[in-house]
Amino acid sequence: MANLTIALDAMGGDHGPPVTIPAALEVLAEYPQLKFIVCGDKYQIVPLINDIALSLQQRIEVLHCPQVVSMGEKPSQALRNKTQSSMRVSLDLVQENRAQACVSAGNTGALLAMAYYVLKMLPGIKRPALVTAIPSAKGHRTYVLDLGANVECDEHILHQFALMGSVLTEKIDLKNPRIGILNVGEEEIKGSGTTKRAARLLKEDKSLNYIGFVEGNDLFTDKADVIVCDGFVGNVAMKACEGLAKAVIESIKSLASENWLSKVFAAIALPMLKKLYRQMNPDQYNGASLLGLRGIVIKSHGNASKEAFKYAIEEAINEIRHQVPEKIGNRIEQALTDRS
């Protein structure tokens, strides 16, 4: 039986152990070969696992960590000062091959900085990328990268994002995914110098199924399976969508204080919209992956619920089983060989 050990940053996120531990226990019950090394404050963690079945307890190791990276902490400071934090120790476990993946709902910037520092890049990879799957209305998924790991990306970095995204879709059994470059228009003459140069590179690479430029609204259509962009654009677009979703929910809430029909509408609409929102909120859907490193790192949304955090853990299991880092390493090596 293959080793399936996940290092869990139990302290990360807005809720910490009360969300991360119950989520972990439920996933543990579903995957008999799974083990957790749970990193964090043992005084908060142990009481939450004391009463569970022995068969589950045997597959949990608690590693006490005296430090926590707070949500507002500067990445550079966390990197320097928080070497005993649950986040850092979880990443160290992956680096030491004691775990195959790390899952954290903690401070994104700190996680990126620490993962980059601890795990290092795969050979030939220029920059890591944060990627997530956006579910569209029809059940289709679009993988979007980068969502904020790199604010400035040249065409070669975007090309590597396309290769990494292409590997990632294999885990949902999608070979030869349609790759699009996010742009301000679909015509070839549109866009920045970088997007035009990236378009040439992707078109030349016969290992990729490049379909051309796509626009912002195509994040939610089924035009492409993988959409590449620099982390500045990806981050702003995702957060703008989050902001819109919240604003719509607020608007409907305010209806509840108007007349009786509005009240009825709000009472029916709110739970359903919130469910939709959770489904469409990419960070909460199944966790974002940090690609390009020598190890698997899954970032869950900070205010993820137990259900959402379970998705993030399952995403880690999926990537372990599909050996995502190894395959990315091979694909990039192949691309470099082809070019030379």
Add this chain to the structure above:
Amino acid sequence: MANLTIALDAMGGDHGPPVTIPAALEVLAEYPQLKFIVCGDKYQIVPLINDIALSLQQRIEVLHCPQVVSMGEKPSQALRNKTQSSMRVSLDLVQENRAQACVSAGNTGALLAMAYYVLKMLPGIKRPALVTAIPSAKGHRTYVLDLGANVECDEHILHQFALMGSVLTEKIDLKNPRIGILNVGEEEIKGSGTTKRAARLLKEDKSLNYIGFVEGNDLFTDKADVIVCDGFVGNVAMKACEGLAKAVIESIKSLASENWLSKVFAAIALPMLKKLYRQMNPDQYNGASLLGLRGIVIKSHGNASKEAFKYAIEEAINEIRHQVPEKIGNRIEQALTDRS
């Protein structure tokens, strides 16, 4: 009585005269000093105004234009070949001072290219910007620029966007608006080189109420009154939000085919959500303004309804009354004087 003449591109948009003319007639009835020069195919326009009151007819001049810029036409080709189009003639009227503003629901790229070519920039302005007001849930408006006129912007261009946006909010009686720069995080160390350099420029400019970096979700909060960004980011973020809104409406439509409770929900929710969507869809809210030119150009969304197109016309009236181009010219001149 001040002259208030608007050149109307009657042919622009997905619907053309059946939407633009009824919208114009309703606005005409509300503003007794308003005149229209309606540009387009007289055979389509004249029948739509034949039956109206003489007092309104006297304030409409129809200028027959044999050409139309189509929605999918390349801007460069439109600029070269469509000198007799309703769009081009409307802009010419502004350039010749026969009209104070032009309103069009036509091809955005062609309108930008033609407006830039026909009207020219105000002295000292580096690049024009497309701006619109995004209404947040609480009735607050955030002006966002640029939405796609310029894909690459350096810090000096972003600084001018801040000055232009600051002038624009005066027309809603908001002095000293809070200006934010769109970024991937709020901390000063976050972002691209351009955003950091722009932050320094905006902070140094004591004529601006610069509040720092804002994030994508702040497009829908009341944190800032004016948010500046390059046109690539602005365009992608807006279109992503449009895509999300459409996807949510599609999701709810699909509920209507499930069980009876879903059917009831969908029947109640859809009209209300569509209304919300129209309110929050920035292009349809009140038209986007092209700032920085020697004249007023308002771009309405291509598939605007009559109501939405009326907003665009009213936006033009507002900008004429507030002498937006003159004030922008003065503000930029002042900024250039202060620096020298």
